[in-house]
């Protein structure tokens with residue numbers, strides 16, 4: 001049965017304002033924003049000040065408020081708000097991927113213990129309804145892999161660099177000005193934002209909760225003109241790719257840049273768009289593409305969760321309760337391009353095979369096969385003068 005939701009909204013930035021705007025333009029959601037909690041007392045607001053409070057207790061302790069929507073920009077404060085709300089019997093909608101990924105187990109337990117629901121569709125690929133697809137459509141064990149472009153800011157930067165020949169610093173600044181990239185962009189360009197989404201989606205896809213710190217994560221911050229030239233000469237694009245797949249019965253999860261040609265299903269997913277390819281044992285590959293960032297795009301996923309909450313929707317986490325969930329592995333071979341400055345940069349790496357080597361005074365690279373486990377914790381990963389990307393696109397994601 002549908003119930004009227006009385007919402008306490010935390011955060012009135014990019015997503016919070018997008019959500020509020022959506023509420024003013026649609027009357028099909030049986031919910032009302034009662035009050036908005038923000039932080040900065042000096043900031044000018046687009047609504048009258050009596051909508052706002054600076055005290056979180058005004059929302060968390062208000063018995064009229066039965067639902068908390070949390071769209072603030074820090075994970076630790078968000079967790080405190082979400083936890084207190086659930087302990088007080090309020091259901092919650094959040095967009096905060098770092099908070100959800102880092103506290104996944106506790107958040108699942110809190111929902112069961114206090115008989116409340118926590119929905120977070122906007123946290124993973126913003127407007128793309130991927131979590132609910134994994135929960136409802138793929139609620140069986142027939143999913144074998146999912147992967148794709150999970151970070152709008154990195155994709156925006158890579159699109160502008162590859163398609164328009166712009167420099168990394170220039171495009172990053174542009175992305176920050178538009179609001180696609182945070183003022184501290186490390187989460188985006190370092191691959192961590194994609195990693196948090198991968199954790200959340202992997203729990204819903206395969207019933208395995210992976211600690212974000214355990215996921216191999218390599219971003220795009222050291223990419224340079226040589227890498228772009230390498231790509232352009234071969235008519236390749238570079239995408240920051242997140243993967244979760246079953247390899248020989250075990251679960252492999254990792255984030256890494258990927259060179260891809262025009263056979264790749266997500267080749268034309270550009271700018272702030274995200275794309276996910278899902279592969280089922282019998283359904284073959286399916287694609288979901290949509291805006292992975294932005295005020296209205298993200299607000300629409302939050303609004304959809306609010307709408308679902310009005311019908312008492314909750315995630316069932318069926319796969320987390322299965323007895324035979326896959327073990328994790330990094331013990332599989334990938335093909336990589338590695339740009340290096342000196343031979344010593346790559347001397348500790350144990351390649352299965354080396355297929356190409358190029359060395360000039362200004363540009364050195366090799367292409368070879370290596371186990372992902374051999375790259376874990378290697379010093380090259382933090383070397384600002386090196387860049388690593390996968391070269392072989394898995395056949396299942398090709399057209």
Ligand SMILES: NC(=O)c1ccc[n+]([C@@H]2O[C@H](COP(=O)([O-])OP(=O)(O)OC[C@H]3O[C@@H](n4cnc5c(N)ncnc54)[C@H](OP(=O)(O)O)[C@@H]3O)[C@@H](O)[C@H]2O)c1
Pocket residue numbers: 010011012013014015016037038039040041043071072073074077095096097122123126292293294295298
């Ligand atoms: N932006 C996107 O495209 C996007 C996409 C997917 C997911 N998300 C997620 O959505 C969340 C919000 O992102 P955003 O881009 O909307 O952030 P934002 O534009 O930086 O806005 C953050 C808002 O949170 C408020 N805030 C911060 N700390 C607070 C606290 N302790 N109590 C109350 N309010 C607090 C800020 O208050 P003031 O107004 O007073 O500064 C501001 O209104 C993040 O978790 C982000 O990862 C964003």
